[in-house]
Amino acid sequence: MSQNIPLRNIDTNPESSRLMDKIHTRSFKGYFRRLRILGGALLFTLYFGTVWLTWGDRQAVFWDLSEKQFHIFGSTFWPQDLVLLSAILIICAFGLFFLTVLAGRVWCGYTCPQSVWTWIFMWAEKVTEGDRNQRIKLDRAPMTAGKFLKRTQKHTLWLLISLATAVTFVGYFTPIRELVSNLVTLEVGKMALFWVFFFTAATYINAGWLREKVCLHMCPYGRFQSSMLDQDSLVITYDAARGESRGPRKKGADYKSDGLGDCIDCQMCVQVCPTGIDIRDGLQMECIGCAACIDACDSVMDKMGYSTGLIRYTSERALEGRDLRIVRPRMLGYAVVLFAMFATFSWAIVSRPMLTLDIEKDRGLFRYNAEGHIENSYVLKILNKSQQSQSYEIGVSGVDGLHLSSAATGTVGAGERVELPVSVSVPPESLGSEVSTLNFHLQSVEDPAMKLVENSKFTGTIR
Structure with missing residues (x-):
């Protein structure tokens, strides 16, 4: 795919140049x-x-950083499940690769938060300042009471949308009802207030002022998308063979005899583009695949009585008159890998243990108890990841004559972590080496299938 970058007209008038740079x-x-x-x-x-x-x-979806618990409806995830979060990010990356091979930057044009919020801010701009020509005229006009009022209305809408976005985002990390109530009563904590202000400012600046500059200069996706495209990728394309040569004409005129194509050079495709490019110059890095130019061009073609599709989703192969291939080895490869990763992730979610056991051995090597047996001390850290209290049984194996000092049963509440100090003693004659392997067994009383084994070391002298 060619990456033709359109050249902008150069204007020596600073005011005119400033207006041209603004889309x-x-x-x-x-x-x-x-x-x-x-x-x-x-x-x-x-x-x-x-x-x-x-x-x-x-709250159904709540990332409780203070308790290090991530609640997603009926499931609770802990820092020990960080590998699952990494897996989600990898799956999303492969999903993005798959979509890019299939249809270019369709993610950017339809579902990227930067694009979605930018369209919302553009709507607010239209509601308060009017359509394109009215906004250009307003920019050129001197500051008056009417202009000041319109600008105030626009920025007020932008700030309200930004504030709602920020409060919602922070609400995933701080209980949303408590956060809104505290904001209304001005009793919100300093940290929560800081993050609300930060994300309000970030949304206001990104969607209101930076807009396409985020896509062009800050987002790396446009830079490497060309390496994932091939001749069969569906991208927004101008059919130059049909459209050239461009030129204005009256509806119903015999333009073919004048050597003209279907493009009437109305500039509508340029005027609706949120990144300000001319798709007729070819596929460009700045194109986010939003298809605004397709809608604009199709509406013009309808008015002129021409067939639509002068600008359309198509592939380089199809544009050359060859068959359009949707299913192909490269895309199938991404699809197979994506399916395998999603299936593995689903299995990991379903099969992850709801009880976990971490063993911390006392720093002291060993000691002799009143019976003359060698004794080691441990701290068993039991974590219940489920939403119900769990009763458990603890056992130990690995050396003959083992004796567990504390009670072998207990209860850990939903989402709780308990630390259980225990001592394990062994008759000296049972040890075959100075360092032996112990196996601690943890099993749920309610669900016997929920069990796990963790290893530790037992130290002592041999006779």
Whole structure:
């Protein structure tokens, strides 16, 4: 795939140059816009709605950093499950690779938070300042009371959206109901207030001011996407063979006799682009695959009575007149790896032990008890990851004549961690070496299948 970068016109007028650098997008309608709105509405519902769901007596999705517990509906994850979080990130990365091979930067155009929030901020801009031409005219106008009022309304909307985004995000780490109540009564803690302010500012700056600059200069995805594309990847493409040569004409005119193509050079595809590129210059790094240019061009083609699809999702192979191949070895390879990783992750979630046992041996080597047996001390750290209290039994094996000093049963509450000091004694004649291996057995009373074995060392002298 070629990566043609469009050249911008150079204007020596500083004011004119400043206005050209600022992207003013035009309003448009179309199939892909409706699809993007539907996807954005779903994401907004998940993001702003999930935080208010409850599960039992707690928030359904809650990352409790103070207790080092991550609650996701009926499951609780601990720092010991960090490998599962790493697996999720790897699966998401491979999923992104799969989507890129299939349809380019479709993730960026439809579901990337930067894109979704930018579209929302652009909507707020249109509501308060008008459509593209009105905003350009407003930028050129001197500051008046009317202009100041419109700008104030726009920035107020931006700040309200940013604040709602920030409070929701912090609400996944601090109980959302308590956080909102404390914000209203001005009793919020300094740390929570800092993060609310931080994410409000970050959202306001990224979606309101930086916008496409985040995609062009801060996001690395556009830089390496070309290495994942091939001749069969579906990307947004201008059909130059059909569209060239460009030129204006009246509807119904015999433009073919004048040597013109279907492109009437109306610039609509450029005016709706959120990154300000001309897709007619070829596939470019700045293209985020949002398909706004497709909707705009199709609407113009309809008005002119031409067939749609002058700009469309297609592949380089199909554009050259060859067969479109959706299923191909490279994409199948990504799909197989992705499926295998997801299946392995699902198995790891289902089979992860709800009881864990960590053993900490006392630093002292050993001692003799009143019976003349060699004794070692341990601290058993038992963690219950489930949402119900668990009764457990503890056993020890590995050396003949072992005796466990403390009670062999106990109870650990839901999501609790207990430390149980125990002593293990052995008759000296039973030891075959100065260092022996002990096996501590932990088993749930309620679910005998929930059991595990952890090893430790027993030290002593031999006779």
